[in-house]
Amino acid sequence: MDFGRISRRHLLQGGAALTLGAAAGLRPAFAADTTIGFIYVGSRDDYGYNQAHAQGAAALKKLAGIKVVEEEKVPETDAVEKTMESMINLDGATLLFPTSFGYYNPHMVKMAAKYPKLHFEHCGGLWTDKDPKNAGSYFGYIDEAQYISGIVAGATSKSGKLGFVAAKPIPQVLRNINAFTLGARLANPKATTQVIFTGDWSMPVKEAEATNSLIDQGVDVLTCHVDGPKTMVENAARRGAMVCGYHVNQSPLAPKAYLTGAEWNWEALYPKFVKMIQTGESIPNFYRGGLKEEIVKLSPYGEAVSAETRKHADDIKAKLTAGDYVIFKGPLLDNKGKTVITAGTERGQKDPELEKMDYLVEGVIGATS
């Protein structure tokens, strides 16, 4: 803030001719700090995807010598390229976190090629070896947390009918629905998950309609995979249903109805990244992990979760954290009766086959198209 004031005075006194001088004069002042830019596709207090990243940014603000600049609601067009350049040119940012999936190609790749000395870290796990070396893309196996959520949901549901409000039938979303359902059926083999796709990442009206329609059909525990779970959580709680959260902890929105939730743990990862850069260590371009790597976590259990269920969930969580538990293993049928993973096959977290998931497992009511 202070730097901005100085430059304003310089400018007002000296006019346009001084602009460059003032900007050049600011450089050393900025160099003492490392400036990190965060770019969000939605609003940073959405109780969802963007807030999870903003919490990571907030963790960085606490570190000494780090200055964080943030911009929200930046669309996935050349606007994000300009935002990155603006952070680089006007704020002196040297590390950028364009956090939305669609920022990567072509936008961030283009900027990483244009500014080879700066670091770019994208959320989505999209880096391939054709991309610039100063670019990285990280992601978390959040289906592990969804699986635990599923166990809690399946055990706590009275009707055995679970609901899932989902954005689009793409692999990442299908994987969450499937993991949630497999978890639920581990706790209650008769549990089913009814899924409704809204068609896009942020569709509050459709999300509310989907929530109501699921509850009308007897669903008593809901979860979701959309950018902002707030709509689903508040509506479900108002209707007396229970919820499992997603992205961040939504229990403040519905303290009684909230069971648990699959959360990102960016506030653990981002300081790790910054330390790696400060010590000269390079961040792997393709960085992924789950509960074990502390990239994802679970919200604290709500009061409606029984002690027995907590123990079951904690046991599986401990196994997943230790790395000796596989969620997707054969024999696994899809909801049309076709075998998708044959008996004896185990598809561990890093199995690339899981990245192409295009089916809904047995127990899910709904269709991918």
Added chain:
Amino acid sequence: MTSETADPAQAAGIAPAADPGFLQRHGGSIEYVLIPGAALIAALGVFGGFVALFGKNPLDLYFYMYYGAFGTWFSWQNTLTRAAPLILTALCTALPAQLGMVIIGGEGALLIGALCATSAALALQAMPPLVVQFSMVGAGMIGGGLWIMLAGALRQYRGVNETISSLLLVYIALAVLNHLVEGPLRDPASLNKPSTREIGAANMIGSIPGTDVHWGLLFGVVAAVAAYILIYHTTFGFAARVAGGNIRAAKIVGLSVGKLILSICFLAGACAGLAGMVEVAAVQGRTNANLAVGYGFTGILVAFLARQNPLAVIPVAILLGGIGASGGLLQRRLGLPDASVQVLQGIIFIFVLASDAIYGRIGFLKGRS
């Protein structure tokens, strides 16, 4: 009126020649600059007050707005990049306005134009880049043109209100785009972000040499100038304005109003379609849901602020581009939420529309009768 403002009128009044003074002769043109300018300054003043309510210094606000939009060469490029698609989509509203039609479906024509341009590029992969690029321009303009012509035809032959039909056509265009991108045209490799295949780096149209601003800006300026000449300096344009003034009179003097409506709507849609083509060929490199970011809707705002004058569309688009470009800096330096930029746009819109009432009423600009 204060005595100060009345002075020039008196001074002109005592001029010896019968010829009216400069202010009177050019009063109309001066009004077109003076009134929107004053409205803009008033809007900025109100916005400053609004920001002051949040405890921010309005002077900081104005400085950062200037700095982020026009303060450096980078800021200028940022502004112009954002202005480029707005000029073209604004013409989609400004052209039919000459006929008295209110078309607000530029977004739909943009999406259809982008789809057609992408399809043309994908169908002609074996051809030399220049052929592909010209085909993309043609396909984009024809696709977008026919889309808005549909709204024109519905109005002409079925009496359907063109404002409603063009708006509804936006949602149809979006549904068509989503269907094709997630179905028949989907690149199987685009797992989590359904997209068409890429048009290929060789077929991209790139930036204007020496800048980061893509060719869309030049396309927009050329289209705006051409539209101005067409409307104000050709018999076709004259006929259109006559029909816009009084459709019955136009029919009585033998003008073919139906043909005028269809051709103007086609040209309007072609402009927005061209904007879609540019987004594909200069920015995204393929078609996906990222194209629907509301350039078409912002274009309506630009057209109304420009009072539907094709030439005035250019500076207004640059102004709104500048507001967009500085919006990021306001978020980062002043901690204002993104919505504040929308508040500013809204205030400007209201002031400019309200200022319509002042035209022809400023004493010193009026000729003596």
